[in-house]
Amino acid sequence: TKDWNGIDQVVLRNPRGASVRVSLHGGQVTSWRNDRGEELLFTSSKAIFKPPKAMRGGIPICFPQFGNCGSLQQHGFARNKIWSIDENPPPIHPNDSLGKSFVDLLLKPSDDDLKCWPHCFEFRLRVSLAADGKLTLISRIRNISGKPFHFSFAYHTYLSVSDISEVRIEGLETLDYLDNLCQRKRFTEQGDAITFESEVDRVYLSSPNVIAVLDHERKRTYVIRKEGLPDVVVWNPWEKKAKAMLDFGDDEYKQMLCVDGAIIEKPITLKPGEEWTGRLELGVVPSSFCDEG
Template sequence: MGHSAAVWDCKAAFEVTKDWNGIDQIVLRNPQGASARVSLHGGQVTSWRNKQGEELLFTSNKAVFKLPKATRGGIPICFPQFGNCGSLELQGFARNKMWIVEDNPPPLPPNDSQRKSFVDLLLKSSEEDLKCWPHCFEFRLRVSLATDGNLTLISRIRNINGKPFSFSFAYHTYLLVSDISEVRIEGLETLDYLDNLSQRERFTEQGDAITFESEVDRVYLSSPNVVAVLDH
């Protein structure tokens, strides 16, 4: 991606640059050399590199970095729905919108910002959004990069007018792997899942790890907080 002259915000410890379409993106860095890039197009993390400079997120070479198309890769924000379960477009509309950097975000727990490079982004419902999803909201997203290189996303949804509404959301993360046949996923053993390739029929995971020999499209139920992706 192309860059403009960087601006350093000492308070929040991030750089503001431009991508090759002229859209602002936030660059987070830590002293050890890890980095992350967050585009204001979709509030989307488009790059996450470890201290060796190795990219950890996948972005398709067919990805379109231009509104109104969502970028295919990185970590798209799916809101107010994940999947295709209503009248809204697939995976919601938040990933197609322009977000803004919030200058004075509500405070989070003090230990969340200690020794981290972070940015707070904000998306508010627009008149266009209200036509297809009639609920006033504010979506706040904090993206932070710790000194150990860990990337953390924290989302908070605020109901503006007090009228109850339901929603779902997801961080639709694209992980970069060397070879899909060499990848194992651990932490989902014995869980039930819905198989989208079999009309969402329910099965129970039988293996001690998930491996990939053909297309896989599943929703695991009651999944744990920690899942390991092992790339040999």
Template sequence: MGHSAAIWDYKAAVEITKDWNGIDQAVLGNPQGASARVSLHGGQVTSWRNEHGEELLFTSSKAIFKPPKAMRGGIPICFPQFGNCGSLEQHGFARNKIWMVDDNPPPLHPNDSQGKAFIDLLLKPSEDDLKFWPHSFEFRLRVSLATNADLMLISRIRNVNGKPFSFSFAYHTYLSVSDISEIRIEGLETLDYLDNLCRRERFTEQGDAVTFEAEQVDRVYLGSPNVIAVLDHEKKRTYLIRKEGLPDAVVWNPWEKKSKSMVDFGDEEYKQMLCVDGAAIEKPITLKPGEEWTGRLQLSVVPSSFCSDQLHL
């Protein structure tokens, strides 16, 4: 690369290119060689690679990359609903829309841009959207890649309506893992969760970690901590998920039977993926006219020697 981090030009570290469907995407880079890709279709992060070029997000080999369908993998954004209820399509419409590059976003905290390559995107409702969900909003999304390869997503949703509206939200994060049966999630023990496979009945997590054994898991953990760790024993690495403004955490793995029923998902691919989402689901967010909500997600990878006792640092 030839650039030292001190003189690294972060504007030059963002490139707008086209994907194979001719849709604009932003490619973010850092001096060490890590990268992230963000499609303007859905404002969806489609790739996050470390400095060795290893892909950290899962994308199905059978994913359908053509709008208006959201791609199976990466980090789709679920807004204004998570799940399937009411008149809207599953997980809302934000992940199926073409976003704009936002050249003049209102300022964020200086820390949100210092030493980071970033792209700002903007979604506003179309006339059609307003027929199905009659609320005017501005959804600003910043995706950034730091010098240490951390990936950060900051969503700001403003009510520009004359009346209040409510929404639920999730960053539907597909992590790439070596073998689902070797994975442990720490940080969710003792919490209550809603089980989507049991009509959203409420249970309490009994294990000292969440593990995966022979069946689908689809849960919303309530009031979850701001740091969750996903330990990949085989790869000797841990994903750290830090979140703000997102009280809930969704954990999903389709396992074998469900995998076979999804056209855009390989029959055996459940072994190499796990969704752990920062989310706001149980208590929808309500914005009065002029109010704004911010939800942040930061993804890091650390060696697994990193101990969960250090999560509070």
């Protein structure tokens, strides 16, 4: 299918009616719906679906740089590029194939990209939807140049929540984090679970591979499983920053929370011929199920 600007989008559906929509602009997942048709990712009502900027919502890919610490544009160029579809992708691993539909998108650097980041790579993004509705993103980045390069990376995941003040994250307690609101100073998380009452912009370091985001009001828990992604970005712009963003509604900070599987503090170094894999799996379970454990 096409989006508003004629850019191709791929829609994956499972037999129960869940769906995932991926745009070739940015290789960005723009929608993920459960089998009741409920949208699980946040998209701003003011989002601009037009290159060269990433649409505000869904899951933009931050590569080869996260944030603005580096020589590149904020969050790197991958989210602003037009990706291509691999019509003959390598088969899905037999152990992993059960009822899955998937698409492989590819990104190779353009001449412009090479001017600002002179490293030849191939980026394969596999987006898959399982029979049980889980969404998996697997990024494979290969160095096809003659010298090593470094990068940081994030799946900038905009979760849709009912009311940010009713949400908590479990799995990050007691971890160290870098606070983007304090010149990336390092702190240690003290609380039991992370809750929200003001702007938050942090990179939690060396986190466990499973994180839960509990939405009390909707009785819904997002379960985030990740591999190769030690850090977790937690971001909510809150009122003042929300008002300053052109492509974001003034009150929309209440309905979203970014929780990103990422690798930021210790960037990856890839030698010629080497490949890195970062995997993110998103699932949703009823909250009561999680609370019992």
